[in-house]
Amino acid sequence: MPSYHLKINGESHAVEACENTPLLWVLRDHLDMVGTKFGCGIAQCGACTVHLDGNAVRSCSLPVSAVGEKSITTIEGLSKDGSHPVQVAWKEIDVPQCGYCQAGQIMTASAFLAKNPDPSEEEIKNAMHGNICRCATYNRIQKAVALAAK
Numbered sequence: 001m002p003s004y005h006l007k008i009n010g011e012s013h014a015v016e017a018c019e020n021t022p023l024l025w026v027l028r029d030h031l032d033m034v035g036t037k038f039g040c041g042i043a044q045c046g047a048c049t050v051h052l053d054g055n056a057v058r059s060c061s062l063p064v065s066a067v068g069e070k071s072i073t074t075i076e077g078l079s080k081d082g083s084h085p086v087q088v089a090w091k092e093i094d095v096p097q098c099g100y101c102q103a104g105q106i107m108t109a110s111a112f113l114a115k116n117p118d119p120s121e122e123e124i125k126n127a128m129h130g131n132i133c134r135c136a137t138y139n140r141i142q143k144a145v146a147l148a149a150k
């Protein structure tokens with residue numbers, strides 16, 4: 001089985017996995033980083049979102065062999081103590097209901113704000129559009145992203 005040296009949250013991790021194994025399962029099953037969630041498995045819901053060199057990607061559909069030298073950030077590595085502005089805003093607005101999709105929401109929001117620190121309401125809506133929340137916390141998500149941008 002091939003082995004891969006992955007840069008995750010600032011640390012190097014060696015894993016052995018079939019080349020088509022989605023990054024999501026390497027994170028969860030090989031490395032016990034279970035903050036990243038499985039929702040649909042077909043890149044449609046956003047629950048599995050992580051950063052790859054700062055870009056939001058869906059780890060359920062990214063083969064581990066495609067990661068290469070790129071740096072991965074998961075929800076565990078966004079901040080050590082929940083102090084990232086998006087996490088702070090999430091707490092302030094009390095966004096989560098069941099919570100299942102929230103890691104993916106936060107990873108999408110943080111990648112978006114890193115590139116667009118002063119977004120309009122419309123831009124926030126568009127950026128978060130592809131992240132599904134079964135509890136429909138969309139209004140609070142919008143507010144929290146706007147708050148984090150301040």
Ligand code: FES
Nearest residue numbers: 039040045046060
């Ligand atoms: Fe990856 Fe739904 S689990 S997008």
